[in-house]
Amino acid sequence: MKPVYLFPIFLIATGVAVAQSPAAASSDESKPAAPPMARSFDLTAIDKTADPCANFYQYACGNWVKANPIPSDQVRWARSFSVLGERNRYLLWQELDAAAKDPKTPLQKKYGDFYAACMNTDLIQKEGLEPIKPALDRIAALQDTKSLATLVGGLAEHGDPAPLFRFGVQIDEKDASKQIASVGQAGLSLPDRDYYISDAKRFETIRQQYRQHVTKMFTLAGDTPEQAAKEADAVLKIETALAKASTSRTAMRDPENRYHIYTLADFQKIAPDFDFDIYFKDVQVRPFETLNVSTPDFFKEMNELVGSEPVENWKSYLRWQTIHASAISLPKAFYDENFAFFGKTLAGQKEPTPRWKECTSETDRALGEAVGQDWVREHFPPKAKASMDQLVAALEKSLGDDIKTLPWMSDETKKAAEEKLAMIRNKIGYPEKWRNYTALAVKRDDPIGNMHRNAVFQRNYNLNKLGKPVDEKEWGMTPPTVNAYYNSSMNDINFPAGILQPPFFDPDIDPAVNFGGIGVVIGHEMTHGFDDEGSKYDGKGNLREWQTADDRKRFVERTDCEVKEYGGFEAAPAHGDVPAATLNGKLTLGENTADNGGLRIAYLALLDVLAKEGKSIDDKIDGYTEEQRYFLGFAQVWCQNQTEESARQSALVDPHSPGRWRVNGSVQNFDQFGKAFGCRKGQPMFPENSCRVW
Numbered sequence: 201m202k203p204v205y206l207f208p209i210f211l212i213a214t215g216v217a218v219a220q221s222p223a224a225a226s227s228d229e230s231k232p233a234a235p236p237m238a239r240s241f242d243l244t245a246i247d248k249t250a251d252p253c254a255n256f257y258q259y260a261c262g263n264w265v266k267a268n269p270i271p272s273d274q275v276r277w278a279r280s281f282s283v284l285g286e287r288n289r290y291l292l293w294q295e296l297d298a299a300a301k302d303p304k305t306p307l308q309k310k311y312g313d314f315y316a317a318c319m320n321t322d323l324i325q326k327e328g329l330e331p332i333k334p335a336l337d338r339i340a341a342l343q344d345t346k347s348l349a350t351l352v353g354g355l356a357e358h359g360d361p362a363p364l365f366r367f368g369v370q371i372d373e374k375d376a377s378k379q380i381a382s383v384g385q386a387g388l389s390l391p392d393r394d395y396y397i398s399d400a401k402r403f404e405t406i407r408q409q410y411r412q413h414v415t416k417m418f419t420l421a422g423d424t425p426e427q428a429a430k431e432a433d434a435v436l437k438i439e440t441a442l443a444k445a446s447t448s449r450t451a452m453r454d455p456e457n458r459y460h461i462y463t464l465a466d467f468q469k470i471a472p473d474f475d476f477d478i479y480f481k482d483v484q485v486r487p488f489e490t491l492n493v494s495t496p497d498f499f500k501e502m503n504e505l506v507g508s509e510p511v512e513n514w515k516s517y518l519r520w521q522t523i524h525a526s527a528i529s530l531p532k533a534f535y536d537e538n539f540a541f542f543g544k545t546l547a548g549q550k551e552p553t554p555r556w557k558e559c560t561s562e563t564d565r566a567l568g569e570a571v572g573q574d575w576v577r578e579h580f581p582p583k584a585k586a587s588m589d590q591l592v593a594a595l596e597k598s599l600g601d602d603i604k605t606l607p608w609m610s611d612e613t614k615k616a617a618e619e620k621l622a623m624i625r626n627k628i629g630y631p632e633k634w635r636n637y638t639a640l641a642v643k644r645d646d647p648i649g650n651m652h653r654n655a656v657f658q659r660n661y662n663l664n665k666l667g668k669p670v671d672e673k674e675w676g677m678t679p680p681t682v683n684a685y686y687n688s689s690m691n692d693i694n695f696p697a698g699i700l701q702p703p704f705f706d707p708d709i710d711p712a713v714n715f716g717g718i719g720v721v722i723g724h725e726m727t728h729g730f731d732d733e734g735s736k737y738d739g740k741g742n743l744r745e746w747q748t749a750d751d752r753k754r755f756v757e758r759t760d761c762e763v764k765e766y767g768g769f770e771a772a773p774a775h776g777d778v779p780a781a782t783l784n785g786k787l788t789l790g791e792n793t794a795d796n797g798g799l800r801i802a803y804l805a806l807l808d809v810l811a812k813e814g815k816s817i818d819d820k821i822d823g824y825t826e827e828q829r830y831f832l833g834f835a836q837v838w839c840q841n842q843t844e845e846s847a848r849q850s851a852l853v854d855p856h857s858p859g860r861w862r863v864n865g866s867v868q869n870f871d872q873f874g875k876a877f878g879c880r881k882g883q884p885m886f887p888e889n890s891c892r893v894w
């Protein structure tokens with residue numbers, strides 16, 4: 201489980217709801233070809249027929265968007281994240297492929313075997329459902345709902361997916377020096393609770409399609425169509441009840457809504473029909489007396505369900521979860537059906553992800569810090585780290601300057617903000633010490649067994665933290681990842697080696713473009729420490745108010761301005777009887793605040809650097825001033841195409857706005873943009889009134 205809330209700059213849109221993505225089952229795919237390098241700055245992307253003051257995204261990205269349709273195995277294609285991500289994955293694949301054929305070290309043997317097992321579709325085809333038979337047998341043997349905890353605990357113990365709820369160890373939100381046990385809501389298969397609850401026609405249709413999908417999967421598993429349909433009804437019934445009991449994504453963004461400390465005895469009182477003691481023993485967690493019950497109402501409702509749903513329905517639900525979660529390692533008919541619903545229907549993906557891509561990502565998820573060691577040796581020069589250190593220092597200084605001159609904040613709160621800023625720790629490239637994978641046994645001829653052993657290994661790693669000091673050196677992303685994050689409980693910013701390349705960062709290009717790229721990313725992550733969510737934590741990572749009451753009031757007035765502004769942006773157009781989808785201004789507030797702050801402070805940092813180098817922001821390259829190149833470099837990070845299905849899904853589940861609004865929303869809130877492009881006050885990108893938090 202991922203109890204810690206990380207704030208990445210980008211959410212990878214996939215065609216499936218869970219980590220187990222669909223994959224092609226053919227084993228004779230041609231050898232992958234090297235994808236091109238992403239370009240740092242692209243004059244050919246610019247649509248000169250567009251007016252930058254009316255729609256800057258169209259101006260900066262218009263021609264790129266036209267010339268770069270979504271590849272058939274993707275649901276979103278972004279100029280930066282996707283192009284670079286595909287390249288990093290290809291380089292990682294080269295390493296895995298070589299290790300699978302001719303490993304040079306024990307670690308290479310381990311990840312090579314893991315990858316090879318995942319790729320062995322002939323074996324997967326031959327084994328059929330055999331690898332998940334022990335779990336299915338255990339589920340079939342369930343006698344009554346009193347034994348549900350024993351069953352769920354037993355499944356978890358063996359690494360079979362244990363649905364219903366999440367359990368793990370997290371940093372205590374109010375005492376960030378401690379690590380505590382935590383349980384939270386889970387148990388759904390569709391991307392969000394709204395899919396089960398909304399009475400909009402679109403969701404009714406999706407639910408019908410989902411019911412058909414579950415029915416087909418049960419039929420493939422050997423049930424008669426009548427039995428399968430009945431089981432699908434039970435799955436829908438239980439998942440819908442769990443969805444209704446779940447707290448919404450937007451509400452979960454408020455840390456107080458997910459922090460409820462219970463004694464173990466009191467927790468048992470809200471869910472007396474599910475014996476958590478048995479479950480805790482099965483997953484072999486050290487004894488503890490208190491825990492965080494992030495969403496108590498969910499567990500009350502889950503307990504009701506245990507009492508009210510017949511045992512046969514529970515068996516159907518658990519059986520479904522087992523088959524569904526194993527889809528990537530089941531025979532081709534299961535893949536294809538899984539892809540048809542989660543890839544094609546839900547996200548608009550045309551073709552399944554090639555197997556080699558899927559297995560590369562799967563190995564990166566399981567053994568990321570093993571593969572990553574070799575990856576950074578090859579692809580992350582020490583020079584890149586030194587440049588990043590300088591950039592981060594420049595951004596820290598400009599955020600400090602920005603805080604000092606903020607028009608709405610009292611001196612008292614400014615002092616507290618500066619203290620928090622000074623305490624942010626920076627992690628760049630890759631971990632100082634690598635994780636130890638000795639305890640993970642990998643077998644070349646057992647793909648599902650590897651998944652199960654990996655699940656147990658990852659859980660033990662997490663549960664072993666209980667009661668121990670927080671490891672400040674730990675990373676939440678693997679080195680080749682094209683992303684970055686802020687962690688509010690650790691008050692640190694993290695930039696994996698994978699993102700420190702073009703188009704984000706290019707040692708050979710003018711500083712304006714680099715500040716518009718990686719500079720804004722750094723500024724974005726730092727600003728997360730001060731957005732509506734991050735600002736509730738102090739420099740030590742404790743959930744504690746450090747703003748005065750008046751300043752908090754003014755802060756909320758400012759964030760409300762952004763909620764309203766972004767809530768008016770369209771995420772997908774209306775057509776036929778399907779209404780347009782708009783952004784959820786509350787769900788995306790933290791990311792929008794971070795985008796706005798990032799753009800402003802990277803700009804300030806650029807001014808400093810240019811001044812030091814004796815250059816002017818008005819110097820021209822390729823017909824654009826440095827100032828204009830800064831905004832173009834920023835905007836071109838966000839050029840993207842996305843299927844309509846995926847855009848609608850993102851509008852519900854992704855806290856990030858789509859590329860168009862990350863660009864236009866940010867520049868229209870920053871007057872320097874309108875000035876740089878000679879816009880008239882009152883034009884869309886240079887409005888009379890705009891929002892500003894930081």
Ligand SMILES: [Zn+2]
Pocket residue numbers: 207208209210724725728791794
């Ligand atoms: Zn972010």
